[in-house]
Amino acid sequence: MSDSPEPSEEPGLGLDLPEVPQKPISASPYRVLARKYRPRDFSELIGQDAMVQTIGNAIERGRIAHAFLLTGVRGVGKTSTARLIAKALNCIGPDGKGGPTINPCGVCEPCVAIAEGRHIDVVEMDAASHTGVDDVREIIEAVRYASVSARFKIYIIDEVHMLSKNAFNALLKTLEEPPEHVKFLFATTEVDKVPVTVLSRCQRFDLRRIPSDKLAAHFARVAEAEQVDVEPEALNVIARAAEGSARDGLSLLDQAIAHGEGHVTAAEVRTMLGLADRGRIRRLLESILSGDAAAMLAQLDEAHDLGIDPTSLIRGLMDSLHTVTRAKAGASRDALQSEEERDAAAQWASSLNWAGIHRLWQMLLKGLNDVGQAPDPQEAATMALLRLIHAADLPDPASLVAKLSGSDAGAAAAAPAAAPAKPAGPRSYRELIDALHGAGKRILSQELHDQVGLVSFSEGELVLKPLRPLGADWTRDLAAALKDVTGTKWIVSFTDQGGEPSLQQQEQIAEETMRSAVLDEPNVRAVLESFPEASLDSFGPAQATRD
Incomplete structure (x- = not known):
């Protein structure tokens, strides 16, 4: 019996077809940055230094609470912190002889198993999908038994505020007097929904929003580890858009890297976030x-x-x-x-x-x-x-008061107007404020307008009454700014005697005076009497005028 012919020798199969290149299959699936760069120890937990110090001191002194409540907005590290606490309490060190430590080794069996989410004595439960009293009863039954291999049996309950009222009530007694080998770690984004009876039985930590500068620095390290070129301004935009959440920021960075194809610019990030419109x-x-x-x-x-x-x-x-x-x-x-x-x-x-x-x-x-x-x-x-x-065409309140009263009473309360950069010799306190404003000294100009009252004004000398603390160097800074703007030397001093209201207060008084004048208008009063539920909330185009 002859051998079967080769496939290329069969009729119709001798075509010389090009080979289709096959993409190499990755040995492991892609992990998003938010999971890949989860903190592995407390040194990698950014923005929560006060909490880390408190927990470290408690572990060092053997004053470990039986229940912790971690609260904060999404993505600040609540669940990651709970896992780190579980590792810190159960770490046995590389030699197997270590005790609880704020710096878990990360290589012993408990540390590795907890990091991988497979330790039998560290139970994680999502309260959003296990809200009932039966789910809590399983915990209550299990806490009676000693841990299998770890030092502590730890229950991590995420979004604990989702538990039902009956479930919370069932947990109270166990939470108040748990066995010595059991620790509870609760995490929630809505602490107001957690009953006070539970709050009083826990040691509470409020995880803060992570500052934008720390987020940007963290994202820069991640981008470097991923070998992706990201503009510093782009990192700042992502950090600002993350609103204090490391997870949200890493998700945005992940998206930006995919969008930018190896190079991420600030303009591309703004476009991706919909800020271009x-x-x-x-x-x-x-x-x-x-x-x-x-x-x-x-x-x-x-x-x-x-x-x-x-x-x-x-x-x-x-x-x-x-x-x-x-x-x-x-x-x-x-x-x-x-x-x-x-x-x-x-x-x-x-x-x-x-x-x-x-x-x-x-x-x-x-x-x-x-x-x-x-x-x-x-x-x-x-x-x-x-x-x-x-x-936009309406007069300001002070001008309207002046028109209603037939005087110039509102002139002093008018808002600062734009002025030339360096006017020649301010002749009044208001011109002085305008000169500072026009020269770009906007903060000082605003503080003069809002936060001090004028006591006396003369060329080269200004006496003010501060209405709130302004700092020890404020008068010196103002004098230097006035010299820069006017070209002459100024003496600025504070006193707590006398003084007018601030210009901001004068404007408010003028606005209230105008409002009273409008409300006293017979036609306005008649309308308000006819419609008792109506009120004068703001001055629109047809308001605040007199026939």
């Missing part, structure tokens, strides 16, 4: 503040055609206005913002006064409520933004 919000706010109704309506229609929700537009405007407010108050810069956003915020902060900003915020807040309740949200958004444009 802030330019549309910025242009819309610019049209509103400049009073260009036609441009505003065109931009609103364009956003509608693109399917952008009106609620998102209003919230975006509120976020931009909040950025302007922070810039006016001299707050630190936000890493999520582009240079264009920062420049625009600084420009608007210098041109808007505080009364105008607060009025715009209140009107946006009302507009957001209108959009949520209106049958047609797009129409409600249009009317709300038109109100904003007309509100």
Whole structure:
């Protein structure tokens, strides 16, 4: 019997087909960064130094609580901390003779088994899926028996606030007097939902949000370990977007690495996070503040055609206005913002006064409520933004008081206006504030406006009454700034005697005076009497005027 022919010799199978290259199959599946870089010991747990020190001291002195409650926002390390505590309590050292330690070896059998989630004496339970009293009864029955191989039998219950009321009640007695070989570690994001009877039986640790600078440094180390080139600004943006959560930040970094194909830039991260569309919000706010109704309506229609929700537009405007407010108050810069956003915020902060900003915020807040309740949200958004444009033409409260009273009483309470960078010889306290503001000394200008009262003003000398602590060097810094702005030497001193209210307080008094004047108007009073539930919440385009 002849041998079977080779496949290439059979009819129709002698075609010279190209070989399809096969991708090598990885020996192990890909692990996301949030799991791959979980802390292996307390030294890798970032941002929780106070808690680590407390636990370390307790272990060193043998004062280990029978129950720990770890609370904080998602991703700050609650479950990871619980596992680290389990390792610290059960570590036996490389030689098998060690005791509880804040620095577990990570190589002994208990440490390895706990890290891999397979230790028989360390039980993890998710209370979100085991909420009933029967699940707790299993724990109560099991705690009576000694641990199999570990020093302590440890129960880690995640999202403990999800347990039912009956389950909590069933756990109370065991939690109050557990056997010496048992430790409970609870983790929750909503500590307010945990009964006080449980809280009183636990040693509580509030895990803080991780500061952005520490997150950025941590992400830089991860990127280096992954051999990925990431711009420092991109790391700052990711850290800021993570809102204090290491897990959220690592997930964003994972996504950014996949998006950037080996090189991650800040611009790409902002685009990935959906921050690129802030330019549309910025242009819309610019049209509103400049009073260009036609441009505003065109931009609103364009956003509608693109399917952008009106609620998102209003919230975006509120976020931009909040950025302007922070810039006016001299707050630190936000890493999520582009240079264009920062420049625009600084420009608007210098041109808007505080009364105008607060009025715009209140009107946006009302507009957001209108959009949520209106049958047609797009129409409600249009009317709300038109109100904003007309509100920009309204006089400030102090000017309106002056008009109502027929005097210049409101002039002193007017908000600081933009001034030349270096005016020649300020002739009044307000001109002095304007000069500082125009020269870029915005923090000092704002503090003069809000936090001190004027006692006396003369050329080259300023006596003030501080309304709140300003620091030992504040008068010296102000004198140096005034010399830089005006070109002459100034003497600045504090006193606790006399003094006017701050300009901010004067503005508030003027606004209340105006409000009282408006409420005393016969037509306004008649409307409020006809509609008892109505109130004068803010001054819109048609308010605060007298026939």
